[in-house]
Amino acid sequence: MEITRLAVGVCGRRNLPTVDEGDDTGSLPDIAGLADLPVDHGAPLALAIATDTGAAIVTARGDALFVEPADIAAAIEHLDAAHSPRWVWWSKDTARHLLDLHVRVAKCWDLVASHRLINGGWQSDSDRIWAAAHRLDIASIPTDAPVDLFTHDLDEGDPDQPVRADGYLRPDWVQGGWASAPQRLEAWARLAMQVYDLHHSTIRSPADDTLGPTPDPARRERTVWSESAAEMLCAELERDGLPFDRATGESIIAGFVGPRPANVLEEREQLERRDAEVLQHLPPGIDFDLRSPDQVKSLLRRVGIEVPDTRAWRLERLVDAHPIVSPLLDWRRAERIRTTFGFAWVDEHVGADDRLRGHWSGSDGAAGRMTATAGLHNMPAELRPAIAAEPGHVFVRADLGQIEPRILAAVSGDAALARATHEDDMYLTVATRLRVERDIAKVAVLGAMYGQTTGKGAEALAGLEREYPVAMGYLRAADEAAQGGNDLTTFGGRRVRMSGSVSDQMTDSDVRSRAAARGRYGRNAMVQGAAAEFFKMWAVLVRARGAALGAHVVLCLHDELVVHAPEQHGDDVAEVLERCLQETAHRWAPAADPAVRFVADTSVIRRWSEAK
The missing domain is CATH 3.30.70.370 (Alpha-Beta Plaits)
Structure with missing residues (x-):
């Protein structure tokens, strides 16, 4: 295997000796050329891959290794097996590159995942991750827009360096320029390691500016590990797919919408036949567009049924009101299959390998x-x-x-609710304690987590407050913090952003309504987020x-x-x-x-x- 190592100076860090391109380190089945890379077991290794350019690997101490495209798979597999490193990369795109090479690694640190934990949100590009880690104004992130009479480029730095004079990443690098040359790959991997260091320090720090209990640093780091591995799992789910029995699937679809049409005309005729099965229950000459909710309401009004909307659950209650309701429900189920899960869906999303x-x-x-x-x-x-x-x-x-009430018991530390989890059906245990029926207890517990204070379980809420005060207090604290527009932190240490902005056009009622909605959102996020x-x-x-x-x-x-x-x-x-x-x-x-x-x-x- 031919390995080329580049030495690019980084202040305060030692680099491996340079091996000139073309030097033969030998076709070594044991990848002996990697032995010079000092890697501690389980240590972070930053990785940047461009399929046609190669791969750059950077250690936490700044040692750098460049690998030719043909050798990437063997090098990564060797390092992963020999040292069990935690691979550091910007996003799961790197995992996708590895899957292209039929490589699956054990552990990683995904900077999108750690950025999400620290800053909230869910998806971010490298420029935003970099800016947030260096406390730069997110709104001022530069874009690669053309210079004209109304704009001018203030950057006067070296375009071959990834960081501009103002501290931001160069837009052309962010948009893929990092992959154009070996030196750039290495610089990109070094930047990933730098952000990793900043994120790791932040995550291990006990300081936190969100409301609620300060998350345990070790648990917070474990959350990053699992969230990062989940991003890697997402890449694998995309690649592997879900086994699909094409013959059975198409047979089911045909049972709803008819056989696969040979052409547009045949498809139109099928649509007309299905529509006719519903419209035949109307007087002759009357026609409605069944794909328009407003016209369906008019159709129902014509037969004496008045409804505020045409939701399926509402129509299901009216099947005995008129003979048209049952075929209308059948039509809607078939139409959903046709438009969302029909033959076109199979053609688009099921591969030749039936995945x-x-x-x-x-x-x-x-x-x-x-x-x-x-x-x-x-x-x-x-x-x-x-x-x-x-x-x-x-x-x-x-x-x-x-899972959600069990999670609530864990994150709140309510001993009484924790005892209820020892039963297979904890809702029955809660019902016995509250002296209500099981269904009432279930609705009350779920309502407490979702901020529902009216309806079937409302009367049992007082019992929950009495019997499980710690859990209810946990939810109430999240609700109050969110109403005030304060960010929250999940049990695993992930920030949940809350917006507390109020416009001049909002009435007092609007302000209260928005605050109440934030409160429900907050208490739900603390349970669902942890789950x-x-x-x-x-x-x-x-x-x-x-x-x-x-x-x-x-x-x-x-x-x-x-x-x-x-x-x-x-x-x-x-x-x-x-x-x-x-x-x-x-x-x-x-x-x-x-x-x-x-x-x-x-x-x-x-x-x-x-x-x-």
Whole structure:
């Protein structure tokens, strides 16, 4: 393997000796050329990859190594196996590059993830990450706009250096200029290491300007590790896809909308036939556009049904009011399949390898949940039979049980609520304590977490305040802080931004309404945000522990994990999921007496529809 090492001077840091291009370090199967790179076990290694240019690796002490494109995979695999480093990179784009080379590493520190933890938000580019880490004005980040009569470029620095004279990153570097030459790759990796140092120092510092308990620095660092690994898992989910039985999927779609049309004319005829099945219940000559909610309301009014909207749950209550309602509901289900999950959806998102793929994000905002496009997170239950394990494989599916109230017990430190988690059905335990029916207790607990103070569970809220004052006080404190426009911090240490701005045009009622909405948002974010952090830690532990059994996570859906595994290892992988859940509780949840119990409903299945 041919390794070229570059020595680019950095003040106060030692560089490896330069090896001239063309020097042969030997085609060494043991990658002996990497032996000169001093790497401590588990230490951070900054990595910048450009497929056609090569890769630059920088140690925490500033030692630098450049690797030719053909040798990247072997070098990364060697370093990962030999030293178990924590790879530092700007975003999961680097993980995508590694996957292009068929390389999967064990650990990483994703600067998008650590920036999100420190500063809030969910997605950021390198220029914003750099500016925030160096306390530069985000609003003044330069853009690569053309100079004209109304603008002028104040930067007078060296364009071959990534940082401008004013301290910001150069826009052309941010937009990909960093990948154009080996020296630039190394400079980009050095910048990543510099931001890592700043982020690491901030995360380990006990100081925090958000409201609420100061997060434990060690827990906060573990959160960065798991959030970073979740970003890496997102890249793998994009690459691997979800196994899809094309024949079954298309058969289900055809059952709703008819066979795949051969042309536009045939498709139009199918639409007209489906519309006619609804409109035949009207007098002849009367026509309505079923795809217009306003016209559907007019249609219903014509047959004597007055509704404020045409939501499905509302129409379902009116199926006996007129014969048109039932076929209208059937039409809507078929139309949703046609427009969102029809044949065009299969053609666009299911590859030749029968894998369903979408774009994955590691955090969706305040809730912090993993999200996906291409219908992976809102697929109708009717289509789940098409999600089928490949021959010789099974799905191991696990769904966290009553996760949000269990999380509330953990983050609030309420001993009474923690004792309730020791039961499989903690809502029943709470109901017994409140002397109400289980359904009432469930609605009350969820209402407390979502800020719902009216309705079915309202009367039980007083009981919750009496029986679980610590948990209710935790939610109330988050509500009050958010109403005041103060940023919050989740249990894992992630900042949740709150806006407290008020315009001159707002009435007192508007101000109170906005503050109340922020309060509900805040208390919800503190529970859902922590639950998302818990789930991601569990998912990435399963990713790590299941690899030896050939198991791969193929779907993360809110509180549900689906793993694709060889059939002979199905039961063993199920045990891995359970062990990882307990390991997550040990790593994430605080030491408490009594400890909070977390549970999951786990099953080994062949099709997603077989899950309970």
